[in-house]
Amino acid sequence: MAAVWNVATIGTAGKAGQVFVSVLPFALLGVLAIGVVHLLLALAHRGSPEPRARWGWWAGLLYLGLLASVSVLAVTSLVGVVRFGILDGWGLFVHMCASGLFTFVLPLVALTWCRANRCARSVCSDEAGGETRFSGLAKFTFWIILAAGLVTAGTMLLSMLPLCDTQGLEVLLNVHRYAGLAVVGAMVLHLYATVLQRCGVG
Numbered sequence: 001m002a003a004v005w006n007v008a009t010i011g012t013a014g015k016a017g018q019v020f021v022s023v024l025p026f027a028l029l030g031v032l033a034i035g036v037v038h039l040l041l042a043l044a045h046r047g048s049p050e051p052r053a054r055w056g057w058w059a060g061l062l063y064l065g066l067l068a069s070v071s072v073l074a075v076t077s078l079v080g081v082v083r084f085g086i087l088d089g090w091g092l093f094v095h096m097c098a099s100g101l102f103t104f105v106l107p108l109v110a111l112t113w114c115r116a117n118r119c120a121r122s123v124c125s126d127e128a129g130g131e132t133r134f135s136g137l138a139k140f141t142f143w144i145i146l147a148a149g150l151v152t153a154g155t156m157l158l159s160m161l162p163l164c165d166t167q168g169l170e171v172l173l174n175v176h177r178y179a180g181l182a183v184v185g186a187m188v189l190h191l192y193a194t195v196l197q198r199c200g201v202g
Helices: 007-044 057-084 089-113 136-159 166-198
Strands: none
Touching: 007 057, 007 166, 057 089, 057 166, 089 136, 136 166
């Protein structure tokens, strides 16, 4: 990716990074607000907890891989953009390594969990003996993670091909940033919803 960037692209990326930094607080507040509202509603309508199907070792391993890769991608990108306005150096190297894990795990997560996260009729169910494995919020954020993750990985794969000029690379980078932000926000909410339902609340 770095090989196809020229000086003008990097300069423009820095300016776009400043805009991205200004958007970050609103995105984080939005994720926090959704979590607080959901928690209040869950506590207000709390009854007897629904039976939950247990995760197998494979599903748990995939979730840990997805969580680890998204965490590393989020930290490296946010630190680089907030401090320097652009991701480069060792931060970029670690980011690219984590992106390899993310690209590998994401389709496996899709294949493993798509059925458990589908909504059948008016009630979300994975048809596992009447038990639901994920709550409504977890299922909603799961599909956001898949869709935004596909865009996040796809934009960087396209940027490595000799298909776009400088302006095209700028567009791909901006789409990559905001799609990645959507993945991080959805992952935080998915983790929150998963922990909440494990506590018998969600």
